[in-house]
Amino acid sequence: DKDHGNKCGWFWYEEPEPEVDDESEKEREPLPPLPARAELMAMHPEDLKTLRDDYLNQAVWKPTPENVKDYYVVHDTIRRKSLAFTNVTSLVMLQNPELNVGREYPITNPGREAFTKVRREGYKSTLTQYRNKYGLIVFTKQGCDYCVIQKGVLNHFVKQHAWDIKEVDINRDPQIAATFNVDFTPITILVERNTKNWMPVAVGSESLRTVEENAYRAIRLLRGDTSPEQFFVMEHEQGGVFDPTAPGGYQ
Known part of the structure; x- marks a missing residue:
């Protein structure tokens, strides 16, 4: 007869231990420190969006003053880059009136009155x-x-x-x-x-x-x-x- 000293497993009516999911048990690593402002300003918008989402998740996950500040630093960088785009847009519209919708679609009240009158x-x-x-x-x-x-x-x-x-x-x-x-x-x-x-x-x-x-x-x-x-x-x-x-x- 074979030696059945190690009597374990399904055959011996014993359920195996559930496997441990290393990923679920593993503690999430905190994000690294933010790059310098100049480096943030030079980043591609898609990379900035990813960075913003990552730091937002971290701030919501662990809402310490430092984590919340990091998120708003990224958010502020995006705001500044958007403001720069808006400012340059205003300049381009002045320098290139053929691209400026305002010349044919005024937003001031007197302009709107004239616009309506011309159409009528x-x-x-x-x-x-x-x-x-x-x-x-x-x-x-x-x-x-x-x-x-x-x-x-x-x-x-x-x-x-x-x-x-x-x-x-x-x-x-x-x-x-x-x-x-x-x-x-x-x-x-x-x-x-x-x-x-x-x-x-x-x-x-x-x-x-x-x-x-x-x-x-x-x-x-x-x-x-x-x-x-x-x-x-x-x-x-x-x-x-x-x-x-x-x-x-x-x-």
Whole structure:
């Protein structure tokens, strides 16, 4: 017979000792001292972010005055580098006005008033110029409360711009509705006279301003004065900072 002096293990109804996870038992090592300020300022932003997260974790883990201070030293370094970027940005915007959005989008109250006035005059001028070449069709149906609201909006549009507007009930004139792919109401469509060109300018009940702006944009798009990428670009903004197709003053 074999010697069974060491009677241990599963065969002898004894569960083995659980293995000790060295990583979980091991005490986390404290972070090394921070580099000098000059070295911190020279670090890459991604490295600074990693450093900030590491020292934040340490400060939350062991919130001693020293650990919390180390975190805020890194945080302050990031703040200073961000401030330097902001300062240089202001200088670059002054030296390169073609990159400065402020020249076409003012933030002061007088500037905003002028901005709004220029846009309103642009809409009005175009809508007046082409009112005999384009018209609006509003598709409605009986029992549609939103249609009543939209018709009221379009009545104001007629009073201000003297356009022709036709109402079409999709249940009474299903063929016309099918021609424009309309299966719900209200929807307002701009049509070019004596052509097959048309484009929606309001889906559902929209404000007077929205109808005006979209009618302006639709006219410019149908005439080929603008591209889909420039749909929100007004005529006076073409080639400027809000024109995604403009070179921006550099090649």
